[in-house]
Amino acid sequence: MRASRLISLLLLLQSRETMTAGELARELEVSPRTVYRDVEALSAAGVPVYADQGRNGGYRLLGGYRTRLTGLTREEAEALFLSGLPGPAGDMGLADAVAAAELKVLAALPTSLRDAPARAGQRFHLDAPGWFGDAEPPPLLRELARAVWEDEVVELRYRKDTEVTRTAEPYGLVLKNGTWYLVARVDGTPRTYRVGRVVSVRPAGTAFDRDQAFDLAGYWREQAAAFLRSMLREEVVVRLSPAGMRALRWAVEPYAAERAAEAAAPPDGRGWAVTTLPVESENVAYSQLLRLGPEAEVLEPAGLRDRMKDAAVRLAGLYQ
Known part of the structure; x- marks a missing residue:
């Protein structure tokens, strides 16, 4: 110790x-x-x-004194080479810096730990983008990364329903499920922008004073939770078979599936359970619950139940 x-x-x-x-x-x-x-x-x-x-x-x-990393355990050395993400680092233009840093750390390791990067690379690989997502980084990601590193005020043109222009203080970048997001202060308030929708980045030529108390990871957790709560603003009551309950997380958002599992009533004699499922809208719930087929029965609202019934009748007609 x-x-x-x-x-x-x-x-x-x-x-x-x-x-x-x-x-x-x-x-x-x-x-x-x-x-x-x-x-x-x-x-x-x-x-x-x-x-x-x-x-x-x-x-x-004393000036210039440095120690070799002889205090590292094998587990620490191997974890060190897992902590860097070469793909995202390369997207931000840091591939050469990461490679150089790894070489320097490797040179400082004792001989007995020189195989740490090879062992880690043979056993673990992180592929951040989703299966069907665009693996190419957004065109302006490197410019935004440079502004984040240098605490430089930028003028953003951002495309949503229409194009808007914002003077922003870029605090950080977040990679979520293969998609990059910029967290920036605009008019003193933290805001989140999808980097792929940024049309242009123009440096303002001035630096901003970063709030050292700002917690990027904490902010992102709060925003992600708030986004899910605001998105899933409606509810449906469903009756699920055991197979339907297991498959629910693949049909709807994981957050919604977790809430439904927590709200589920005790299963009946056949193992079916009634629960309340938060959904974005009735239309979205219709397309999501169709994926569960005969493993889910919509009880409320009546309009959605009628639509599911009509879909079941039409589906049965295809197989007669």
């Missing part, structure tokens, strides 16, 4: 140059007294750790 903490302390100093005992204690979740003892241990081991006195002082490493 302490050896792992010493390595973490050393890597923190390598990445941030100077840190106070209090800052190190917060990062490592220990007391400042423990930090003092750990620094003494590193010094005794020959690591050139020095303490600068004064208001802006703190612990630092």
Whole structure:
């Protein structure tokens, strides 16, 4: 446990140059007294750790000192080469940077761990786009990625029902099911734009002050959940066979299937269960529930039940 903490302390100093005992204690979740003892241990081991006195002082490493990554376990080294996504990185124009970084990490690994990238590559591959989605990145993705890295204000032309122009502060990019989205502040409010619908990107020539408290992952989770809730604004009551309940997640949105499973009443003697299914609209529910065939019976609303009944009669006529 302490050896792992010493390595973490050393890597923190390598990445941030100077840190106070209090800052190190917060990062490592220990007391400042423990930090003092750990620094003494590193010094005794020959690591050139020095303490600068004064208001802006703190612990630092002697200029240029770097450690080889001998503290990595095999699992950590292999996970490291899984953490990069070469496809999305290449889409953003970072393929060369990722390759160079991997080479540098590989050179720093001890001989016993040099096979880590090969082992990881033989066992795992991430194919982010959906089966029938367009694998080509949006034309303006690299320009937006550059603006995100440089905190540069841009003027976007965006196509929805009509083309609109927005002055935006690009905070981040999200890849969801093979589709890229831009998260940007417009008039002080975070907004989400589908990158494939961006018609043009023009740098405004100014930088913006990024809100360091903004949590891109947290924002995306909240927006995704809110989007699903707003999209699935209607409900239908259905009776599902055991096979229909299992197949529901393939016929409707996974979120809707989860809500239906939670709301399901106890099954009857044949295993059929009645539940409430959130849907986008009656028309969408019609096309979705037809996929379940005889494994689903619509109970409400009456209009949708009549449409399903009519479809069943016409389908039966095809096979007579």
